[in-house]
Every structure is written in structure tokens, then in C-alpha cells.
Amino acid sequence: MKKLLIYGLLLVVFFVNMGAGCGNDTTETPDPDNFTSLLGKWEAIRARYEITKQDGSEISSGPELKSKGVIIIWEFFKDGRMVATMDGQRREVRWELKVTRLSGKDIDVGQLKIIGKEEKELAQSLGQSGDLTYDIELKDNIMYLKVDATSQGPYKKNILVYTYARL
Numbered sequence: 001m002k003k004l005l006i007y008g009l010l011l012v013v014f015f016v017n018m019g020a021g022c023g024n025d026t027t028e029t030p031d032p033d034n035f036t037s038l039l040g041k042w043e044a045i046r047a048r049y050e051i052t053k054q055d056g057s058e059i060s061s062g063p064e065l066k067s068k069g070v071i072i073i074w075e076f077f078k079d080g081r082m083v084a085t086m087d088g089q090r091r092e093v094r095w096e097l098k099v100t101r102l103s104g105k106d107i108d109v110g111q112l113k114i115i116g117k118e119e120k121e122l123a124q125s126l127g128q129s130g131d132l133t134y135d136i137e138l139k140d141n142i143m144y145l146k147v148d149a150t151s152q153g154p155y156k157k158n159i160l161v162y163t164y165a166r167l
Contacts, residue, residue, distance in 0.1 A: 036078070037105045038097060038112075042143055042164040044072035049149070052157035062161075074164065082114065093119065097136070107138040112145060127151045134162075141166035 048062035065072065073085040082095040094115035101109040112134045119132035126132075126149060134145040143164040150158045 037107070037138060038143070039076050039078055041073055041075045041167040043167050044070070044074075044162060045165050046163045048161045048163070050157075050159040050161060051153075051155050054154070054156050056156070073167070096131075103139075106140070107136055110136045110138075112136040125151070 043066065045066045046062065046064050048060055051059045051061065053059070063070070071086065075083045075085075076095060077083075080094050080096065082093050084091050084093065096113040096115060097110060098113075099107050099110040101107075113131045114134070115131045120130065123130060123132040126147060132147070134147050137144040137146075143166070145162040145164070147160050148158070149160045150156075152158065
């Protein structure tokens with residue numbers, strides 16, 4: 001039953017990210033920091049929950065997306081647009097990047113905001129204020145996006161980690 005809850009939340013997060021921004025005027029959104037390593041196409045390869053149970057034990061669980069036939073592509077543009085594609089459906093949102101520590105061209109510490117009406121609603125359900133914000137790490141053309149999903153389940157701590165590979 002817990003796995004069903006975890007996978008259900010995972011699918012909700014994916015579909016909300018896919019459907020956001022439709023019909024919204026995004027011209028007032030600020031452009032992202034001038035950081036070109038994020039630009040281009042990225043494919044989701046896995047989603048994983050890093051869970052700490054109430055008794056302190058830890059588990060890591062979640063699907064391998066690409067190997068299961070789930071194809072999710074995010075394409076980041078320099079003007080702050082992001083196009084997400086899944087199952088032939090294409091959606092556009094805005095993004096904003098704040099990098100606080102670099103290692104060469106890699107991001108050691110940063111925050112990626114996905115900006116849209118549905119993202120804002122998801123962020124609020126996760127206990128965030130404002131737009132949906134992920135902690136971002138980018139190393140060797142692999143992007144890791146982390147968001148605290150503890151409010152969505154019975155766990156002491158629940159961090160959702162998406163892994164994307166550059167195409």
C-alpha cells in the first residue's frame with residue numbers, strides 16, 4: 001500500500017509538471033541566470049524517494065523511468081522557457097536558475113524554479129511558498145533535482161530525487 005502511495009505521488013508530480021503553464025502569459029517572468037550548462041534537452045531516467053521512516057530506518061525506492069518505457073524530455077531555452085514532452089504531449093512553462101556554487105561548468109549547489117500556475121499549487125501542497133523549487137546538482141551531464149515531499153506521506157523525511165541525462 002505504501003508503494004502505491006509513493007508511485008501515485010510520483011505520477012501526480014510528473015503530470016502536474018507536464019500540464020503547467022497552459023494558457024498563461026509567461027512574458028513577465030524573469031529570465032534565468034546566464035548559465036548555459038543547463039540549456040538543451042534532458043531525459044528523465046529515474047525517480048527515487050529517499051525515505052526516513054518514523055523509526056529512523058532508511059529506504060530508497062522508486063522507478064527506473066527510461067527502462068520502463070516512460071519517456072519524459074525537458075528542454076531548457078536561454079530565454080527562460082522550458083518545454084516538457086511526455087507521451088507525445090508537449091507543454092511549456094518558465095524556469096529560473098540560481099547557482100550558489102560551481103565546480104567548473106558543473107553545478108554543485110543551486111535552485112531550479114519551475115514557474116506556472118499548477119507548479120505553484122504543487123509547491124504549496126509540498127509546503128513551499130511561491131513557485132515549485134528543486135535543489136539542483138549537475139555533474140558530468142547528469143542532472144539531479146531534489147524536492148522535499150515529506151508532507152505527502154507518513155514518513156519522518158521523504159525526499160524525491162529525479163535524475164535526468166543530457167541528450
